[in-house]
Structures are given as C-alpha cells and as structure tokens.
Amino acid sequence: MNCRHCNTKLLHTFLDLGFAPPSNAYLTIEDLPKTEKSYPLKIMVCDKCWLVQTLDFLDADQLFTSEYSYFSSTSSSWLDHSKSYVDKVCSMLALDEQSQVLEVASNDGYLLKNFVERNIPCLGIEPTDSTANAAEELGIPVVRKFFDEEFAKYLASKDLIADLIVGNNVYAHVPDINDFTRGLKIALKPSGTITLEFPHLMRLIEHGQFDTIYHEHYSYLSLYTSSRVLANNGLRVYNVEELTTHGGSLRIYACHQDDERQTHESVEQLLIREEEFGLKDLAVFKNFKSKVEKIKSDLLSFLIEQRKSGKSVVGYGAAAKGNTLLNYAGVKTDLLKYVVDASASKWNKYLPGSQIPIYDIEILRREEIDYLLILPWNIKEEVILQNSFLLDSETKFCVAIPHFHFCKTEQ
Ligand SMILES: [Zn+2]
Numbered sequence: 001m002n003c004r005h006c007n008t009k010l011l012h013t014f015l016d017l018g019f020a021p022p023s024n025a026y027l028t029i030e031d032l033p034k035t036e037k038s039y040p041l042k043i044m045v046c047d048k049c050w051l052v053q054t055l056d057f058l059d060a061d062q063l064f065t066s067e068y069s070y071f072s073s074t075s076s077s078w079l080d081h082s083k084s085y086v087d088k089v090c091s092m093l094a095l096d097e098q099s100q101v102l103e104v105a106s107n108d109g110y111l112l113k114n115f116v117e118r119n120i121p122c123l124g125i126e127p128t129d130s131t132a133n134a135a136e137e138l139g140i141p142v143v144r145k146f147f148d149e150e151f152a153k154y155l156a157s158k159d160l161i162a163d164l165i166v167g168n169n170v171y172a173h174v175p176d177i178n179d180f181t182r183g184l185k186i187a188l189k190p191s192g193t194i195t196l197e198f199p200h201l202m203r204l205i206e207h208g209q210f211d212t213i214y215h216e217h218y219s220y221l222s223l224y225t226s227s228r229v230l231a232n233n234g235l236r237v238y239n240v241e242e243l244t245t246h247g248g249s250l251r252i253y254a255c256h257q258d259d260e261r262q263t264h265e266s267v268e269q270l271l272i273r274e275e276e277f278g279l280k281d282l283a284v285f286k287n288f289k290s291k292v293e294k295i296k297s298d299l300l301s302f303l304i305e306q307r308k309s310g311k312s313v314v315g316y317g318a319a320a321k322g323n324t325l326l327n328y329a330g331v332k333t334d335l336l337k338y339v340v341d342a343s344a345s346k347w348n349k350y351l352p353g354s355q356i357p358i359y360d361i362e363i364l365r366r367e368e369i370d371y372l373l374i375l376p377w378n379i380k381e382e383v384i385l386q387n388s389f390l391l392d393s394e395t396k397f398c399v400a401i402p403h404f405h406f407c408k409t410e411q
Helices: 076-092 112-117 129-137 149-157 177-186 201-206 223-231 265-277 282-286 288-308 320-329 361-365 377-386 388-393
Strands: 012-020 039-045 052-054 101-104 122-125 162-168 188-199 235-243 249-256 313-316 339-341 358-360 371-374 396-399
Touching: 012 282, 012 288, 012 320, 076 112, 076 162, 076 188, 076 377, 101 112, 112 122, 149 177, 177 188, 177 223, 177 235, 188 201, 188 235, 201 265, 223 235, 223 249, 223 265, 235 265, 282 288, 288 320, 339 361, 358 361, 371 377, 377 388, 377 396
Parallel strands: 101 122, 101 162, 162 188, 313 339, 313 371, 339 358, 371 396
Antiparallel strands: 012 039, 039 052, 188 249, 235 249
C-alpha cells in the first residue's frame, strides 16, 4: 500500500495489533454464537510525509453505520470543553447572526447547540443516523452525509460556504485525507477559519496510548504532517493550541494560503519540539512496540493475580479505547466480569471481540467490586468523581495506560 497522502510506498510498521473487529461493532446476544468479522489492525508510518496510518481493510461505510453508538454528549467534560471552545471562537472571530458555521461530523449536536443558542446559523454534517436524529431533536439542521470534495462543491453551489468550519475528532477518522482537505478548502469563505482537533501523535508515542488505535482512526497526526497535508491543498495553519483532551490533542487553526493573517509563533515552536521529540526519526516509531508489550503484560499480571485471589474486577467505559486494549491483551470474561457504561444504547450488549457484557452503571451500586478498571483513562477524574460512592466500600480505581497503576483518590 502507498501513503494516503503522498503516495510513497509504505515500508515501515509502527505497530501491529493483530486482528481486531471494528471497535464500535457491539454485539447483541443473538450475535454471540456467530463468527465475528475481524480485520488486521496494522499501523504504518510514511518515511516521506511522516503520516502514521492504518493499512486499508475497511471502508468508512462499514464503520460509521446507522447504528453507530458513539454519542459525544455522554461525557460531561467533553460538553464543557465544547462550550468553552464556542465562547472563545465566537469572540475571536466575531461571529454573529450573519455568519455561517459548519461542523463536520456533528454527532449528536454536543457542539452546535451552543451556536444555536447564540442564533448563529450553523449546519451539521453527520453520516450516522442515530446521532443525527439526536442533534435534530435539539433544533440543529443536519445533513446526513460524509463530508468530501464533492459535497463541499454542493455546499458552495447552495451558497453555504462557511466563516468557520469545525472538525473535532474527525480529521484522523477520514479514509481519504486529501479529498477531505480539498473539501475544506472549497467550503471555506475567503476570510474564513477552519479549526481541527485531533489527538497528538507525539502524546500517543510519549504516553503509550496505543489503545487510541482502531480501524475508524485512519490517521495519527502531528502538527508537521497535518500542516503539510493542508498546505498541499492551499490552506495554511496559522495557530496551534495544545489541549489536554483525549490524552493530549492539538487544535489547529487554518485559513486560505493567501489570507492576510500572520502565522503565530506557536506553530514554529511546536514544529521544532516535534522534530526534537523524533517525529521524523524512524527509530522512535520502531521503539514504540516494547512500550505497548509492557502495558499488556502488566495488565494481564494484575488481572490474573486478582482472579487467583478471588477478587472481582469490573471495567468502566465500553468505548473504542477499551476494545483495542482488551482485544490486544486477550482479556475475556474470566478476567474481567463485565463492563459498565453510562450510555443506554450499549446496555445488555457485548464488547466486540472479547464478548464481555455491558451493563448499566447502576449495577455498581448493587454489587461488591474490588477493582474498577477505568478504560477511558482520559476521563478518569470524571469517572472517579461520579462513582465516589464506591470508595465507601473500598473499591479501588485503576487504569492500564500509560502504565498500570491505581488512581489517587480523596479517601
Ligand atoms: Zn506520505
């Protein structure tokens, strides 16, 4: 396979996680006896543009289906994050009733509802019916589509090009990053702004966040590579912010190449730090494997020890992250009884691959639990706070990444 961005032959493996089912393909009880489809989960790095990318096995329409069950509004910290972004960007760009905002992958309306409240015209683009329905119930206009160059041309023909295009956690999820980026260029007004948020590759490597690797996540991006892709499509990154979300993300601000805005010094500074870290050094990519193997063996040692001593371990959060970790480590119900999740759409289903059952979080109030393994480590503080009643029964909270440890709690 050749690089999705620059078409150079891909020669270097970053990480090989074996076979895995699509991480959002939750199973019903009827599905359990059937053979699950699983696909290689292998990540390559391009030695020319340094785009880290999955090998092609699955099409986007196999992954983002009408039953897609990731609802952004489930996380209260993500809702807060989105609201403060809207406050900031509205004043920064002086958006008002005359402006047009476009959000690509608007999910359940977690973000656009803040523009609706301010009477700023907005449009969501979202291919999954389940989440689009939820957004429409909030009064947000949604087009059920994948965003691409062709659709951007359609928007332009309807005079719907935007002052602000928002893409939160979508840039890394598009199979054809060049086509998507051409679309961004077309759908942007001459003086418009694009903001894109995505997990930062530098943090992934630094903190062993291999569980953010799954089929839906086609690209693993740095500022260097994302700037390069945008530049090759006539867009320029003029500012960048480092965020704590998803274990360390970037928010990049882009405009047309010939826009008058000056490029902020944060861009050059981060490019230098990325290079110093080794994001253009193959050895840094090749050494990642040993870090991942240690995370796996530490988690398994803990789980096996608890099983031997008759202690119960339950997982929190039936999300993509957990699936990658559990499937790679080969964890099944003998080691992890069940997983709880706040999202009702997942209750009484089973995790893909491991087939671990998913229950309503209310079960935590009824059963005695020795250890709660928090799978979405990026929201561990929120999880501990919401489940602090468990501390009375001496349940301990733990996470597997960046390395296995017990979480510090108030008691
Ligand atoms: Zn490349």
